[in-house]
Amino acid sequence: MTSGIKDTTHAFEAAALMGLFPGRPRLLALGEPTHEEDVLLDLRNELFRQLVEQEGYRTIALESDCMMGLVVDDYVTSGTGTLDEVMERGISHGWGASAGNRELVRWMRAHNDGRPASEQVRFAGADGPLEITHAASPRQALTALHGYLASWVEANLLPCTADTLGRLLGADERWTDPDVMMDPTRSVGRSAEARDLRLLADDLVALLDAQTPRLIAVSSRDDWDRARLYGRTAVGLLRYHFWMADTSPARMARLMGARGSMIAANLLAVAERGPALAHAHNRHLQRERSTMRMGDLPLEWWSSGAIVGAHLGEEYAFVATALGTIPHRGVGAPPPDTVEGLLYAFPEERYLVDARRLAAALGDAPPAPRVSPWFGYFPLDPAHLAENDGIVYVKDVVRS
Template sequence: MTASLGNAARPFTPAALADLVPADTRLLALGEPTHGAEEFLGLRNELFRHLVTEHGYRSIAVESDCLAALTVDAYVGGGSVGGADAGGADGELDAVLREGLSHGFGAYAGNRELIGWMREFNASAGAGERIRFYGVDGPLEYTGAAAPGPALLRLHDFLADRLPAELLPGREELLLRCGPDERWTEPAAARDPGRSVGRTEDAVRLRLLADELSLLLAAHRPQFHDDEDALWRAELDARTATGLLRYHAATAGDGPDRLNSLMRQRDLMIADNLEAIVRREARRGPTLAFAHNRHLQREASRIPLGDHQLLWWSAGSLLESRLGDGYAFLATTFGHRAPDDHPAPDTLEGLLATLPYPRTVLDPEQLATAVRELGGVKARVPADHTYFGLDPAALGQVDGVLFVRDIARQQGLFGGAEA
């Protein structure tokens, strides 16, 4: 370990990490290098508790289905989910984790801990101090995207209750054009564009109808302020329906840019949701966002895929362009992953593994100085597809680095080759 590297490093505490965050931050993005590692979920939870109690943060937004997350937010706000059949408090929380988090994230202990703590905090919080839970991802899973119909129909119903009928397209046409949800959620469409309905006559017409409904919502917004929660849900439905229709259209594309287009559509949905959350929370306090580094980083995202490389503007880069100094990004990375995944000594993670702390907070400017002095520090080549190393050339694009020396091998979908 060099003197410059030692000067850049401090043992992790939530306060040490928060000290790196600029004072005018409205959206603090905490990335993770891989999904499903409990170590990073635990760090997130520690940081969020500190931000809530010491810095006035009143919301957290995670990489999960934005619509399903409404179930979690209702629960942490003190609502009951699952009724008498939920099996008591533990059973009710089980139901919330199962129904309120996508991508299998409800199975992780760190998410259970977070949601339980938020509910406990809110039970004794004042009316204006309640902390909220958001999802920022679209209703997307690894086998495809949800149908746009439910969100589109809810949006129509919201407007129909408040506007003259002659302003709205007919609900019957929406139902007819949407058809059964199964036509949209066909798993084979993820790999075969010909199995997607995203560019059929019905889908094209629905995109026009969704645009008309979204325009009506935006144009009449001042008259809907009497019910803030209902307006928030309507705007969420508008973003989700239009985003899903764009995503399905990209799924149906058969050109060389198809996969890049899907990544762009997803990160655009994440960015739009986060920007809307920042606006909603502006009077209550900043928001902590938690998602993969690749979504939250300021630079364009790259993922190698065989002989090709996916390249798209990340949600973080979009938010940086919209929020400016209001956006801050903390990147995380790790050293050793059990049982035998170790970074090479000449990589950034190999360098950080020489530090004496199991969890280390690093000032990025000082870390970049140490990297320049050493020379020849490379980006880590992942042992498998489940994570990405931290690029030493990108240190100027982060506000802080959090390094975990050892993590356990994840289980399930994110567990790598041995899972």
């Protein structure tokens, strides 16, 4: 068995990874089983550099606020701002403080310096403007979309004025109240104002679509593309707030699904530009249906990767990352009867695994699922190995 598994492994490098796919994926998704580990971010950075230099990839999308990501993209493409400012304002969840993310942005800016736009690498946030405790106000996205349209479209075609949007939005604190997550009755997501805003957002997005030929001609494709980002973010946030106000047992599954749909829409938009690397949690990028329990309540929703994969087919590839140990989190050596344990037996510190060949080598009876002693690490699901295109295995995650 061990020799058969060994035959599925390769050195971790872009060329070996691309050899797992029938063709160059338009969207190559690299998942991680936990966050905030620079060892994993260094691995991601190395892969992205190789994909850019050897395979013609031009965009990286991270699990970070899509609106904030525009700050990073402006910096790496035109040098707007300073690296310190960009890391504070351009990456959400506090991950701008990460050394690995800082090095990624620094390298992208250095790579782009002096290159024409057609050869530059781009940055995108794939997530919505969401946190665990709350969601952002739709103000930024809605007003940016309205402002773009107002600059290029006849005023009588606009469904409302900027003042009307401001009146309906009210104070941002109404939208971002962290108590709403535990008490849906505090949400403004189903208020009369929110209902009007959803209709107006729909009308603004429809106007953007209807005026596409003119808008690309008089502004630019990049500006139009940003306006599309504003539109899908505004619509997605208003939908998310609507479900935050729900009091039914379906509430959390609806919220998970709404976030998954927002990430999927952003990833599909990124893929339109050409070959791109996406980096987010394994659970976001996996092809199978997502499940979890909240107390006694089972939740199910389609992951972002499942949605993107349904759209792109073989042009979507998913490579999960699996870990052996995380000593500083109390995660010790994996049991030998788990997938992680079987892979831990090999001496290499990191390597690439052909997931489908591994599943075939393991036979009809999958290994035991690993159980993590730490809630922040999600082991592989052995029942779904063959739904991954590859696995990156990191034996020990050690902080320096």
